[in-house]
Amino acid sequence: MAVNGVNPFHNDGAGDLMMEIQNDPAYGLEIISEILEAVINPPVEGFELDVDICTAGIAAAELVAALNGNPSPDLPEHYAEWVGDKPTGTDKAMIADSLKAVERIRQKDTELYQLFEETSESPHSPGDLMVEWATVLNDLVKRLQSSL
Numbered sequence: 001m002a003v004n005g006v007n008p009f010h011n012d013g014a015g016d017l018m019m020e021i022q023n024d025p026a027y028g029l030e031i032i033s034e035i036l037e038a039v040i041n042p043p044v045e046g047f048e049l050d051v052d053i054c055t056a057g058i059a060a061a062e063l064v065a066a067l068n069g070n071p072s073p074d075l076p077e078h079y080a081e082w083v084g085d086k087p088t089g090t091d092k093a094m095i096a097d098s099l100k101a102v103e104r105i106r107q108k109d110t111e112l113y114q115l116f117e118e119t120s121e122s123p124h125s126p127g128d129l130m131v132e133w134a135t136v137l138n139d140l141v142k143r144l145q146s147s148l
Contacts, residue, residue: 005129006135013056021082032060035056057104063079064144065140068144
């Protein structure tokens with residue numbers, strides 16, 4: 001299992017989220033809410049947050065930040081187009097859920113955390129991906145917090 005780097009939009013979970021939203025644009029906010037809810041309150045006890053749900057959760061939080069006027073400078077064009085078609089702003093609960101989801105994803109028991117940790121410890125790693133990933137998530141948290 002691998003991710004394509006720390007960019008929140010270049011991973012399978014993010015791609016799957018955007019495809020689902022594009023296939024059913026009227027329910028985009030509901031789809032985002034469902035992803036965030038799945039991260040915060042997994043469907044069954046002991047459910048492992050795998051790489052795909054984690055990357056989808058981060059992408060969902062990025063979309064919430066963008067909908068509230070705080071997009072990532074790395075926001076791909078097709079995400080920006082979807083955001084541009086929506087009214088500006090979401091309710092505060094969705095922002096709070098986004099923050100909870102990001103904090104949950106960065107916990108040591110998630111598969112994504114473990115993957116970045118293992119990759120960072122590899123002698124073949126191009127750099128400390130864990131530090132880069134933390135920087136990306138910290139930036140997202142700041143942009144979400146400024147939306148509250």
